Amino acid sequence: SRLERIPIASWRLLGNPTAAQGMGACTSSTVASRPGSPSDSNICVGSLLDMATLPGIDKKLSQKNFDPKLDFIGHACRKGRKPAGRQPNQDSWCVHRVPGKLSAYGVFDGHGEKGHLISDHVRQTLTKEILNSVKTGNESSEVDTATALQEAYQQAQRGIMAKPHLGVQLSGTTATVVVHDHMRGKLTISHVGDSTAVLVKKKAGSDHELEGLALTRDHKPDLEDEKQRIEEAGGRVSFDGYCHRVCKKHGFGPGLNMSRSLGDVVAHRVCGVSADPEVKEHQLSREDHALLVCSDGIWEVITPQEAADIIKDYGQWQAMAAAKHLADEARGRWLAGTNGEMTDDITVVLAFLNPEQVPQLSCVESWTTAVPSEAASSVAASYSSEAESIFVSQDSSSGHDRSIPRAGTWGSEGRRLDFDDIPFESDEQDTL
DSSP states (O other): OOEEEEEEOGGGGTTSHHHHHSSOOOOOOOOOOOTTSOTTOOEEEEEOOOOOOOTTOBOOEEEESOOHHHHTEEEEEEOOBOTTOOOOOOEEEEEEEETTTEEEEEEEEEESTTHHHHHHHHHHHHHHHHHHHHHHHHHOTTSOHHHHHHHHHHHHHHHHHTOGGGOTTTOEEOEEEEEEETTTTEEEEEEESSOOEEEEEEOTTOSSOEEEEESSOOOOTTSHHHHHHHHHTTEEEEEOSSSEEEEESSSOOEEESOSBOEEOHHHHHHHOOBOOOEEEEEEOOTTEEEEEEEOHHHHTTOOHHHHHHHHTTSOGGGHHHHHHHHHHHHHHHHHHHTTTSOBOOEEEEEEESOGGGSOOOOTTOOOOOOOOGGGHHHHHHHOOOOSEEEEEEOOGGGTTTOOOOOTTOOOTTSOOOOGGGOOTTOSSOOOO
């Protein structure tokens, strides 16, 4: 394949003060320090409430002390195209990081008439409450982390119910929050709904091939344990020809297509829908490469393994490009599968998990890596220093030039989505 030299910015030298000043010797691989800001500065980035209804645009952003090239975090939050009406983007997301200690990654997918208001409210409250719970659990052996997280979700539900202007009776949101304890090398995953978290890790015996493994299960009403709880609480599960929905025992509605959520007061009160999260822990290893937390706008059309394949050729400092590529791929598949008529809201939060493996470079070192060819122009624009260089492969065999298949053809690892059966006239739930 043809190789093209692209300059890389000198920030990679900053972790080595001697090398940054000139002809210093190489040192061991460490994470480069953040230029121009103290190492203990908390990092916050996330979506803002955005009432724009134009399909395909990214949601407004709020950020503090955030640089994706230094923090190895990427994100995308695209407004969908829904023939049922001109709704705003109902997805919300956030990242909070206390450097060297804790990071929290959250995605919230709203549904119902005012789902965008509820997802934004939960974005502002739940992740902070979870971080506080995890900090308390780390500081006290008497506090059970899972119990603390359960309480954080219940507190969020109580807070939503206290705000009737959010349309809490028939609107709600998913919530998936993953906390990365950097000191213990551990992920704590909590979720309600179907915004899946996926771990991307190196395949055994391979330095480049990755595999994607779901860390959460979708809370769907037809799951045996979920259905039992719903029926014992007085609700029922019905199939509408497209998906299973939660309904009253007698009559119609609320028609929620998930068995756990925040908000959705009617479904919680009379149908057995729950705000209790499932909580699990994962001890990280050096094979664990990246974390993806995404709304179902991704996972309805892309399997975890396909997501791993899409991001595998991106360097850690290219997390934004990788996240946007994944979002673009999903949007293309939605449009191809619906003849351009529909896409769901699409949200991606991507975090590379082992930044300590990024090498320092001195003026006598070089680092060679494969980068998708379509990213070359953006890399060149971003990096202006001639101090070092990387090679960008333009070999189409990387898989990034794949044609977009029609929807409804994905394997058993992901969700098979038959676009011909989508009820365009409704969103997540029906009215009472």
